[in-house]
Amino acid sequence: MIFKRINVKTYLNIITSASLIFTSCKTEHKDESKELPGGAYRGGFLRVNEVENIKSLFPIAIGEVNTHHIGAQVYEGLVKFNTTDLSIRPCIAYKWEVSDDLKTYTFHLRKGVKFHDDPCFPDGKGREVTANDFKYCFEKLCSPDPNNQQFQVTFKNRVLGANEFFEGKSKELTGVKVINDSTLSIELYQPDPTFIQILSMPGCFVFPKEAYEKYGQDMRTKCVGTGPFYIETIKEGEIILMKRNPNYWAKDEHGNQLPYLDGIKWTFIKEKKSEILEFKRGNIDLIYRIPVEIFPEVMGKLEEAKKRKFDFAVESSPLLSTFYIGFNVQTNPVFKKKEVRLAFNYAIDRDKIANFTIQGEGTAAKYGMVPYYEVFEKEGYDYKFVGGFTYDPQKAKDLLAKAGYPNGKGFPEITLNVNSGGGDRNILVADVVKKMLEENLGIKINIQINTFPEHIENVAQGKSDFFRFAWVGDYPDPETFLVLFYGKNVPSSLQEKSYVNMFRYINPKFDSILEASKKIADSKERMKTLALAEREVILDPPFIPIFYDDNFILEQNNVRNAPANAINFWDFSTTYLVPAEVTAKK
Structure with missing residues (x-):
């Protein structure tokens, strides 16, 4: 896998003399540091923000x-x-x-x-x-x-x-x-x-x-593990303070005891604008997902950020993450009809959402739930065979009419459930999806906003039949996305929670192909079979893929070895902070 400083051609024409929001208002953050053999530094607290409260650790x-x-x-x-x-x-x-x-x-x-x-x-x-x-x-x-x-x-x-x-x-x-x-x-x-x-x-x-x-x-919230850090303090929704585990077993290649940091301070600022403000003040060291509203400004300083010429750096990597709208196919009779779900898919202009609504923060979902990933394609995953959905309003109208709702007549009013947090992106996308569906299909959609923990519970309990969600791969393999549709993960009762297959989707043909893939030893043949399984879902979709996220991490210029990878797995055991006086010399 290749990790890189950002190279987004879309923004090369941005006026490079434009003022950047990160060049002022930065407060000092001092930690006593000690240089170690190999060049890393011991000491300091890494300050990280999460925009959502924890549900359970x-x-x-x-x-x-x-x-x-x-x-x-x-x-x-x-x-x-x-x-x-x-x-x-x-x-x-x-x-x-x-x-x-x-x-x-x-x-x-x-x-x-x-x-x-x-x-x-x-x-x-x-x-x-x-x-x-x-x-x-x-x-x-x-x-x-x-x-x-x-x-x-x-x-x-x-x-x-x-x-x-x-x-x-x-x-x-x-x-x-x-x-x-x-x-x-x-x-x-x-x-x-x-x-x-x-x-x-x-x-x-x-x-x-x-x-x-x-x-x-x-x-x-009472955590006892073996990891590089232990939790000293938790104030839910405000702060989690971690301290270095003095008895941690791991050492680096130079014999230095890990972790390098003295600890990690996690905060929970909910709004991305406030999070960015704290970042430019120097009160946060690392944030992920650059807000839509400042994305062009950050990209406008691409070359400078690549060379750490400013007080911040931008890391990027591919990200196995799909932003989608889901249907609960068991609780609402209209969503049991395949033609309705297909009509919704063809009524969405994904390019418009990717290029204008989220301003290049992700790429239009041209395929299914498995995001495009070059490694998968080289290993034999056939994205072209899987296919996807183009923007075709007339086809959407025809499908809705075939389902029994010509021009939306007789279609019930529905509610799109969305979670708050993470800036305005979820709400912005929901508003655009609502508008596209209403204009192209002649139906009425309301938007309901809940906190993320409430949203998860509502969807898992089957209380939301039309919902926004996203899935980040648990491991780098298409299977981690396809398991979301596995029928044997659907509870027998509607009263039971369904955390994985939130669509409560059952397709015996898909299940049999997915199961068959587990018995295939040859890697390319297995990938071919997984693509065959996803094709079955595209033909009978319980979801609307909207876009595939890109992985952008904003960090202060003294942060080193912060993880950036395709599944957003974080391990701060080898992350360290370069002292301000050393950073200033470089």
Whole structure:
């Protein structure tokens, strides 16, 4: 994967003499720093802002980007992603073997990895992690907790005995075996090329039994892990203060103890304009997603930002993220009709939204749920075969008429549910989508705005039948997007929450193709089969793809090694801050 300083041709004609909002009003932020062998610096607090409140930091309940950002600094699993190229690297497991039949993984744990110090332990001191801790946590992962958002996308239909344990048919997760304190084996139903990546997900993080027994459901904010940082203070909606874990197991290639930072301060400024103001004042070190309203101004200083000539830098990378509008195909009778959903798709001008509404912050969704990614295409994913939706108002009208609503006559008034936060982008896009659908189809749409946690719950509970959402890949593979449509993830009752397949979409042909892909060893053939599965969804779409996000991160000029990758995975263990006097000399 290639990471780069931004190179967006669209903005090359912007007047470069235009005033940039970041060149003034910056306050001083001083930290005592020490240069280490290899050139990194020890010390300082990294200040990061999230625009949404946390829902839960308990590993099996993590389902949003912001909670993953935070949780990944505190918790770890057997393996983790390399933040640069997204390859899998050892974490608490320092090595592993895979059996000849590719169904059994045997992991060997590092000695001396300890949980954070916490009152849940008898002496308040964190004890060493053992294989039994992973067995315990994996059984929690496979338990029917109403807040469990991870089982369906991790161990379900993958790990031997996981389904039976979840359904209460077995008292033990038979596919996970503790061989000794430092050795663990996991047996799968069948070979799975993505399983090692699955183990990097939040649901596979380890935590001590003592913490769950002491805190129970309070573990949504009481975090005890093994990560490079521990949480000292949480004031929900205001601040999370993390401190450096003095007992962290990892060292860098020069023998320096990680992490480099003294800690991380997370704030929760909801409005992007206010967030930007704090950034230019020097009170925030790093923000992601540059607001629509200032995007051209930032791009206007492209070359300067690339060379860190100003007080900020812009990092960019591809991002596996799709912004879409979803239909609940079970709760509203009109959305059960395929022609209605197709009509909505052809009534949307995605180019106009990408170029004008979000001003180049993303690219028009010309294909389906799987965003265009050059790596996937080279591996055999056939985007042209998958197809997508063009802007065709007449075709949209014809389809709606075929569904029984000529010129929108008789079509019920509907509500588009949108979450607040993240600046004005969600609302701007919702307004444009509403206008396009009303003008092209002759229907009436209202917009309902809720907070992000409320929005997630409403959609999962089936209370929203027409909703805005976005999905960032959990791992770099098309499967992480296609699992959203898997019919066997739909609860049997409308009263049960559906966190993964929020559309409550069931397509037996799609399910059979997706299942078949899991049995294919050849990588290119597997990718071809996954594309075939997505084509079935395009023919019967339970969603409207709007645009694919690009990954832009704005950082102060003294920030080094901040992660930028296609799945927005953050690991700040090797991030460091260059002292102001050193930055000034460069």
